Every structure is written in structure tokens, then in C-alpha cells.
Amino acid sequence: MANMEKEYNLSKNQQIVFDIIEKSSEPVKAYSILFNVKKKGIKAPPQVYRALEKLIKLGKIHKVESKNAFVACKSSNCEVSKATAFSICEICEKVTEIANNKLSNFLNSFEDKSGMKYKKYNLEFFGLCKKCKKT
């Protein structure tokens, strides 16, 4: 029986915002969240943005930068959100978090000649999903 565990760590607003994002099958925009939680008493952008910020820190959600939208973490790998990869369909706009060890190993250990040490990355792939490729 999945989903028995509640999210006890989250504050009220954080939980409300997280629920919206988790239930959505697609990335959710901040103002779409705001609109949807008006009925729950959240009235102003800062309340949403503060919850988003915290949820990102906790690794429970990620921001899809190219879309200014937010998705729940599916990969349980990234409890602390520091290495994220997404595939984005250019037609239907479906976004999927990529959990691939070869990819994450490669990127986590990547170093270039600049001498910079990377603690964190975000990767967004664009292309056509299976469905959209067929049409």
C-alpha cells in the first residue's frame, strides 16, 4: 500500500503546494499553483514561492528551468536536489525526470580543464517522445 507515509516534515503551506505538484502529471507553474490553492487560504505569491524554495532545498521538487515550472522528484536518488536531468518533448511538452546511473556518474565526476569543481548540475534534454515521434 503505497503512499501511507505522510510528509510530516512539511509545514502547512509546503504540504499544500507539494500536493498540487505531486498530483499533477505535468510541470506546474507558480501562478497556477497560486490559483489552485486560493481555496485553501494561500492568497499571495510569496507564500507559494517560499514553499517552492523550501521544497526545492529538500529535494522534493525540482524546477524545470526552461519552462519556469515545477515537478515532484520521482527519482528518490536526489533527496538533496543537486543533480537533476530531464527529458522534454518539444511537441507535447511532456517532462520526465531521467534516472540513469551512467549519466549521473558521468556528470558527477565530470571535470574540465577550468579547475572548477562541480557540486551540482541541471540537464535538460529536448526531443520527441515515443508518441510524438510516430505522428
Add this chain to the structure above:
Amino acid sequence: MANMEKEYNLSKNQQIVFDIIEKSSEPVKAYSILFNVKKKGIKAPPQVYRALEKLIKLGKIHKVESKNAFVACKSSNCEVSKATAFSICEICEKVTEIANNKLSNFLNSFEDKSGMKYKKYNLEFFGLCKKCKKT
């Protein structure tokens, strides 16, 4: 003697916007561009955003998504801008385009089980640059 070649393909506004970005040592924001080109007769956001859009298509600039800012392409690899990678210092905010064959080969040939074929990607690494690591 570098930079002899002018950008004959670019329209007036495109050239003006490109010059600003190319001369800057850091990513430039759209409204910063707008402010700086007022003296050249560009007065309104759409003029800037249209130029940016075209320059991106041409691969002459890239958008750094996590910063909503634009940089000139340094890598001459990406004439058609479809595979971009940046390193971003979390302290001084310096952004550098990464040109690394191992990285681009790996990402260009990446496939996961989703069956999605990727034509394009954007990767942003975060960390501390050499300078900021020392302090």
C-alpha cells in the same frame, strides 16, 4: 587580426543586441540590454526579445536558463545552437561555456530506456571557480 569579419547576416537590431552581449564579460539580461540600447533607438522590449530569439536560432548567443541571461557563443562548435553546456560559479556568478568533446560526445549519443531521441540539450554545472575556491 581577429574580428575582421563583420556580421553581415544580422539585421540592424540584431547586430546592436549582439554587440552588447559579445562585449560583455558576463551574461546580460534582456532589460539591461534594453537600457543600454535606448541610445541607439531601440525603445521597447519586443525589439530586444525578437533580436534575442533570432540570435539564439542562429547559435550566436545562448540563454543561460538559470539566470535568464544571455551570453555570446564562444565555442564555434555550436553554430546551430542545440547542445550547450555552462559552468556557473555560485559565488562570483561567472559563467563559462564548456567546450569539451568527451562531454558533448557523451550527451549527444545519450539514450535512455524511454525511447526518446534527443536532438538538443542544455546543461548547467554549478560550483566554485578557481578563484572563489581559494577564499
Add this chain to the structure above:
DNA sequence: AACACTATGTAATAATATAACGTTTGAAAG
């Protein structure tokens, strides 16, 4: 000239995000 295509100018507005302030809450220490 007629056509298609790209680029431009301009006003208005939409969408995304943060600043600033004071108050409340909740856990932990004394």
C-alpha cells in the same frame, strides 16, 4: 508591379518573482 517574407516600431499587458514588514508558530533550552 505583385508577392512573400523578414524585420521594425509602438502601446499595452501578461507572467514570473522578490522586497519589506510585522506577526505567529512551534520546538528546544533553561
Add this chain to the structure above:
DNA sequence: CTTTCAAACGTTATATTATTACATAGTGTT
């Protein structure tokens, strides 16, 4: 239990980023 402190909250206003819509002007081709 009360003091304390940090986190979370509520609210107003504002800043920042981006697009819509529509009219006009240049550019090259047939």
C-alpha cells in the same frame, strides 16, 4: 512552564521578465 530563537506565515507593494497585437517598412523574387 516560560523564555528564546528560528522558521514559517500573512500582506501589500513592487520589480523583473516576457508576450500579444497591430500597423508599418524594408528586401528579394517572379
